[in-house]
Amino acid sequence: MTLTDATCDFLSSLENALPPKALRPVTPAYVEEPRGTWQGQAAAVVAPQTAQQVAQVLRLANAARVGVVPYGGGTGLVGGQVMPDGPKPILLSLERMTAVRALYPLENLMIAEAGAILQDLHGAARGVDRLFPLSFGAKGSARIGGSLSTNAGGVNVLRYGNTRELCLGLEAVLPDGRILNNLSRLRKDNTGYDLRDLFIGAEGTLGVITAATLRLSPRPAAEGTALMVVSSPSDALDLLALARDHLAEGISAFELINRTGLDFLAEHLADVRQPFDTPPEWFVLIDVGLMRGIDPAEALETLFADAFERGLVQDGLIAQSEAQRAAFWEVRERIPEANRMVGSICSHDISVPLGLIPDFITRAGAALEKMGDYRINCFGHLGDGNLHYNVFPAKGRSRAEYAAQKAAISGVVHELVHALEGSFSAEHGVGRLKTADLERYADPVKLQLMRGLKDLFDPNGIMNPGAVLRARS
Ligand SMILES: Cc1cc2nc3c(=O)[nH]c(=O)nc-3n(C[C@H](O)[C@H](O)[C@H](O)COP(=O)(O)OP(=O)(O)OC[C@H]3O[C@@H](n4cnc5c(N)ncnc54)[C@H](O)[C@@H]3O)c2cc1C
Incomplete structure (x- = not known):
């Protein structure tokens, strides 16, 4: 189905249908993305305040065959939120739908609108003495609708699961303007196909998520963090198994870090405190959240002593204060920033079965x-x-010198991942960056079913054209 530009007439029809100030100018921030790979284009930013207004926007866009790019916090790393070419779409921003509609501490649930920023949801949960565990470096800007749409992972997946596992139900608007009301508070509901799961990870290609029922957890009584030096990734895996023996579900995060990360921080972000006098080749950051009666620093010391005796760790630091915990986490969380300053030739977000890492x-x-x-x-x-x-380029050389090798490098990495039965996109999604990888590596039947679902939900192809599945020509 051929799409058309969002013309002035179309924008006027939106303006007439929506309350004042729903249409906003397209400032540069809306069409840039964190890695600077693409520059998007859009005729207008439309920021509705209710699901009914979202429905009105989609109905008009569907009738006029105008593309709609849903927009959360703009922090996506695969270009899903920016459309660089094709007929000019509108950006549908959820920035004015930020309310927490309800909190149910007894049920460990909250219902939030899609535009709520993750950090604000952390605060809302804390306000009723609960934890909303979804967290990653962009938590100050990423919105829950965008996180659901990319099924974001982050640092606490080990314990609490991906965004998918944190969602019990959704409200979503279909391209024809129908509103799917599935804001379930039920943990058990086996009544047919799970439509919620179709919208999660769909990256805005099937409809617009407007609200979600989110799972909360009890807040750990005390938290602790340690950095432990290992001699290899294989020892890091053995340490993970040992840590699970010691602390079971108490482990919230287990992050592997390589010396190159420390080198890049030293080169470009000198304000980040280097944790070790001599940077080790490999180390892990272990974060624990424990229930009453267990002191995290003591638990981590016991783990360290056991691991040391078994020859799994050579050195370690256990945070003795919240400030030290924050300093350890800063090392991990600012590595992506240092990476951007160095400038990668290409980057990969891969997963393989744990034992094959x-x-x-x-x-x-x-x-x-x-x-x-x-x-x-x-x-x-x-x-x-x-x-x-x-x-990254060798020290002293620029990424431009390697431009011709980029595809070959990614090819080698992704072919190996595929051979190991892994995924070329573990947590960032497909967006516009990895559509060719999806075509190459996805099971053909999966691809056919995805196409079929896209045609069923969005027969005119208005939703986020070109993301996940290439737009039909
Ligand atoms: C510093 C940094 C660290 C990051 N760390 C992680 C990490 O550890 N783990 C991880 O998984 N990701 C990470 N990301 C990637 C990114 O933050 C996540 O993908 C995030 O979930 C995107 O949320 P957003 O609100 O910014 O969405 P956007 O970037 O605005 O949009 C992302 C996609 O979702 C669609 N979309 C947005 N809102 C809706 C909606 N309401 N309905 C339907 N579709 C919608 C968009 O069209 C787009 O396809 C990181 C990004 C940065 C910049």
Whole structure:
């Protein structure tokens, strides 16, 4: 189905149908994305305040065959929220739908609108002595609708699951303006197909999420953080198993960090305090949240002593204060910023079965060594089998010198991931960056069903054209 530009007449029809100030100018922030790979384009930003207004926008866009790009916090890393070419769409921003509609502490639930910012949801949950555990570096800007749409992961997946696991129900608007009301508070409801799961991870290609029922957890009585030096990713995995023996579900995060990350921080973000006098080749950040009666620092010391005796760790630091915890986390959370300052040739967000992580790191490193002179920053959510495997120019050289090698490097990494039965996109999604990878690596039947679902939900192809599935020509 051919789409058309959002013309002045179309924008006037929106203006007439919506309350004043719903249409906003397209300022640069709306059409840029964090990695600067694409520059989006849009005729207007439309910011409705209710699901009914979203429905009105979609009805008009569907009738006029105008593309609609849903927009949360704009922090997506695969270009899902920016449309660089094609007929000019509108950006449908959820920025004015930020309310927490209801809190049910007894049921460990809250119902929030899609535009609520993650950090604000953390505060809302804390206000009723509960925890909303979804957290990652962009928590100050990412919105829950965007996080659901990318099924974001982050640092607490090991314990609490991806965004999908934190969602019990949704309210979503279909491209023809129908509103699906599925804001369920039920943990058990086996009544047919689970439509909620179709919208989660759909990256705005099936409809617009306007609200969600979110799972809360009890707040841990005390939290602790440690950095432990290991001699290899394989030892890090053994340490994870040992940590689980000691602390079971008490482990909230288990992050692997490589020396290259520390080097990049030292080179570009000197204000980040280096934790070790001599930077180790590999170390892990372990975060625990424990119930009453267990002191996290003591529990981590016991774990360290056991791991040391078994030869799994060589050195370690256990936070003795909240300030020290924050300093340890800063090391992990500012690595992506340092990466951006160095400028990668290409980056990968991959997962492989947990037991194959060491194999992946060894084989990918060996394959790339044969191809050229690179620096590799491999770090990430080891506990989830998810690594950010980013490839950088050798020191003193620029990424431009390597431009011609980019596709070959990514090809090697993704082919290896595929051979190990892993995923070329563990937590960031497909967006516009990885549509070709999806076509190459997805099971053909999965792809056919995805196409079928897209045609069923969005027969005119107005929803986020070109994201996830290439737009039909
Ligand atoms: C510093 C940094 C750290 C990050 N760390 C992580 C991490 O650890 N783990 C992780 O998984 N991701 C991470 N990300 C990626 C990003 O933050 C997540 O993908 C986030 O969930 C996107 O939320 P957003 O509100 O910014 O969505 P946007 O970027 O605005 O949109 C993302 C996608 O969702 C669609 N969309 C947005 N809102 C809706 C809606 N209401 N209905 C339907 N579709 C919608 C958009 O069209 C787009 O396709 C990080 C990003 C940055 C910049």
